[in-house]
Amino acid sequence: MSPVPALCPLPIPCPSLPRVPCPSSCPVSPCPSLPRVPLPIPAPCPLPRCPEPVPSQAAWCVLPSRVLLVLTSQKGIQMYEADGSVLVYWHALDVAEHPPGNAAPRGAAGSDPPCAAGTSSGPVLVFDIPPKGTNVTVSEVLEQHGAAITDIAAEQGRDGAGGLVSADDAGSLCVWSTGEEFRLVSKVPACGCTCSSVALWHGTVAAGFGNGQIRLYEAASGRLRAQVNAHARWINALDLAPETGKLLSGAEDSFVHIWKLSRNPDTDDIEVSWVRRSCP
Amino acid sequence: MSARTLPLLFLNLGGEMLYILDQRLRAQSIPGEKARKVMNDIITTMFNKKFMEELFKPQELYSKKALRTVYDRLAHASIMRLNQASMDKLYDLMTMAFKYQVLLCPRPKDILLVTFNHLDAIKDFIYDSPGIMNQVDETFRQLIETYGPLSDGEFQLIRQTLLVFFQDMHIRVSIFLKDKVQNSNGRFVLPISGPVPWGTEVPGLIRMFNHDGDEVKRTEFTTPGNYVTPQREGSFGLYGDRVLKLGTNMYSVSRPVETHMSGSSKHLASRAKENVIPNPLAKEELNFLARLLGGLEIKNPSGSDTGFRLNLFTTDEEEEHAALTRPEELSYKVIDIEATQEPARREELSCMLEELEAAEPRPASSGKGEDLLALMDGL
Numbered sequence: 001m002s003p004v005p006a007l008c009p010l011p012i013p014c015p016s017l018p019r020v021p022c023p024s025s026c027p028v029s030p031c032p033s034l035p036r037v038p039l040p041i042p043a044p045c046p047l048p049r050c051p052e053p054v055p056s057q058a059a060w061c062v063l064p065s066r067v068l069l070v071l072t073s074q075k076g077i078q079m080y081e082a083d084g085s086v087l088v089y090w091h092a093l094d095v096a097e098h099p100p101g102n103a104a105p106r107g108a109a110g111s112d113p114p115c116a117a118g119t120s121s122g123p124v125l126v127f128d129i130p131p132k133g134t135n136v137t138v139s140e141v142l143e144q145h146g147a148a149i150t151d152i153a154a155e156q157g158r159d160g161a162g163g164l165v166s167a168d169d170a171g172s173l174c175v176w177s178t179g180e181e182f183r184l185v186s187k188v189p190a191c192g193c194t195c196s197s198v199a200l201w202h203g204t205v206a207a208g209f210g211n212g213q214i215r216l217y218e219a220a221s222g223r224l225r226a227q228v229n230a231h232a233r234w235i236n237a238l239d240l241a242p243e244t245g246k247l248l249s250g251a252e253d254s255f256v257h258i259w260k261l262s263r264n265p266d267t268d269d270i271e272v273s274w275v276r277r278s279c280p
Numbered sequence: 281m282s283a284r285t286l287p288l289l290f291l292n293l294g295g296e297m298l299y300i301l302d303q304r305l306r307a308q309s310i311p312g313e314k315a316r317k318v319m320n321d322i323i324t325t326m327f328n329k330k331f332m333e334e335l336f337k338p339q340e341l342y343s344k345k346a347l348r349t350v351y352d353r354l355a356h357a358s359i360m361r362l363n364q365a366s367m368d369k370l371y372d373l374m375t376m377a378f379k380y381q382v383l384l385c386p387r388p389k390d391i392l393l394v395t396f397n398h399l400d401a402i403k404d405f406i407y408d409s410p411g412i413m414n415q416v417d418e419t420f421r422q423l424i425e426t427y428g429p430l431s432d433g434e435f436q437l438i439r440q441t442l443l444v445f446f447q448d449m450h451i452r453v454s455i456f457l458k459d460k461v462q463n464s465n466g467r468f469v470l471p472i473s474g475p476v477p478w479g480t481e482v483p484g485l486i487r488m489f490n491h492d493g494d495e496v497k498r499t500e501f502t503t504p505g506n507y508v509t510p511q512r513e514g515s516f517g518l519y520g521d522r523v524l525k526l527g528t529n530m531y532s533v534s535r536p537v538e539t540h541m542s543g544s545s546k547h548l549a550s551r552a553k554e555n556v557i558p559n560p561l562a563k564e565e566l567n568f569l570a571r572l573l574g575g576l577e578i579k580n581p582s583g584s585d586t587g588f589r590l591n592l593f594t595t596d597e598e599e600e601h602a603a604l605t606r607p608e609e610l611s612y613k614v615i616d617i618e619a620t621q622e623p624a625r626r627e628e629l630s631c632m633l634e635e636l637e638a639a640e641p642r643p644a645s646s647g648k649g650e651d652l653l654a655l656m657d658g659l
Contacts, residue, residue, distance in 0.1 A: 212481070
């Protein structure tokens with residue numbers, strides 16, 4: 001099968017991609033562009049007047065038994081086998097359900113076990129993925145956001161339960177505890193500035209905003225613990241290295257900065273320090 | 281991709297076109313009467329009520345080909361004629377200028393300020409014609425109504441939709457090269473100095489808080505940039521100081537504009553071709569074009585006004601040379617629409633087409649979308 005043009009024909013700068021490591025031993029996460037995977041042409045689009053769909057986000061959903069490629073576009077949420085050979089599941093978004101022109105789902109994260117994807121009207125869909133086969137179902141619909149979901153990040157907890165954070169266009173963040181059922185743990189109210197990218201690390205939420213600020217919040221309470229005037233333009237992507245607590249931010253001001261997150265053992269304060277930046 | 285991008289694309293490109301035409305009309309010493317007539321006719325056509333209605337409907341952006349055709353017709357809405365080479369150059373300049381403005385917008389929302397800058401300038405061109413002024417004001421109000429409530433994220437999506445449209449266009453423009461805002465490889469330079477966008481802080485400060493919300497620590501880091509706090513925010517109202525300079529007229533009679541074709545071809549080698557997979561919506565696109573052009577009321581030039589030809593180059597020889605040496609990849613392949621599926625439109629379109637001197641022989645008229653597609657394949 002001849003390769004189809006690249007999955008993510010995104011212009012520079014790229015909208016943020018979620019942070020799940022690739023199945024290959026790629027040290028950089030997220031990949032600025034995913035490997036070219038031959039894709040079958042999806043089924044005819046049920047939406048009227050829909051040109052060739054441009055994927056808005058892509059993520060690897062890494063489960064114990066399988067890895068799925070999750071794509072979001074105006075056609076809805078599509079899941080493929082990791083080699084792109086089979087369309088496993090397609091959650092079409094009904095144009096009638098959402099405000100016209102807003103059917104594009106955004107924000108996808110895969111973690112063990114939930115796989116969640118956001119939509120442009122606010123609900124976050126959580127999928128239950130079987131170890132094999134195509135019997136994917138929507139297990140939960142989380143409705144706390146009033147604006148389009150921009151990014152989702154997840155973390156595996158220590159005792160089996162994990163955490164998920166979803167961010168939206170209005171700058172609001174919701175922290176959920178995962179497990180049997182999803183439960184809202186805390187909510188950061190909307191600040192009027194888009195939260196474009198979010199990461200979760202050891203109970204700390206790192207959020208990048210359209211005004212160039214990075215804010216760190218306590219996941220359990222939603223309280224602001226640190227504020228970094230990091231960039232002069234829109235932050236496109238955040239990525240976090242879970243082993244070291246190093247945070248990477250890339251923005252439209254053409255800079256990439258590396259920060260170090262840490263927790264003060266005495267005061268339990270979250271600390272962040274600047275490490276280095278890319279050369280101009 | 282955003283379905284609200286087309287009005288912004290059309291109005292801004294139209295604004296740039298008017299800046300360039302105004303400069304060339306003066307450089308070529310076209311008599312004031314004629315020049316004013318041309319500008320008035322084009323602006324009247326652009327802001328035609330029916331046309332604006334079609335434009336503001338939520339829809340996806342269509343191909344460069346389709347859009348180029350609209351501007352071709354628009355530029356010929358009056359007594360002025362442009363040769364293919366001049367029209368190509370005009371379109372190159374328009375698109376590169378707007379691409380620059382979109383890329384350098386400090387906030388995604390500022391794209392609206394860029395649009396308002398263009399409209400403010402258009403209002404200056406037609407200050408003595410209250411009829412057209414009303415139309416422009418009406419469009420202004422529609423812009424404020426449509427785009428006023430959008431969030432930052434929605435503006436960013438619009439901006440990204442525009443950038444995808446301009447992707448792989450790296451034509452070098454002499455004014456940009458001279459001002460060092462464009463590199464010799466055609467890429468624009470992102471500045472790392474100047475005022476930060478409204479709502480952004482100058483980078484450098486880190487503040488840390490305890491769980492009572494008190495600030496407990498403050499550190500700083502340095503950046504090579506030389507950023508300053510902005511003075512004030514631009515106005516999003518019908519009138520006002522926009523503050524942002526992007527979208528204002530950068531041409532003047534003394535600064536001739538040139539584009540450089542040589543060297544750009546190697547960058548196009550890697551460009552993905554449009555419509556590799558046969559596009560089942562090509563027919564939709566043609567219907568859209570037909571509706572849009574049907575809404576364009578091209579006036580019949582009255583007998584007493586003698587037409588004239590505008591040259592975007594400094595001499596006729598230069599124009600001829602440009603036509604001969606334009607790289608194949610950069611040809612715009614303008615669509616020749618012969619008929620539409622809506623009988624009501626057919627008459628208007630053929631009227632419009634009759635006014636123009638067709639340079640190429642016209643294929644036989646047909647009434648079906650499929651035949652139109654075949655026509656396009658023949659280009």
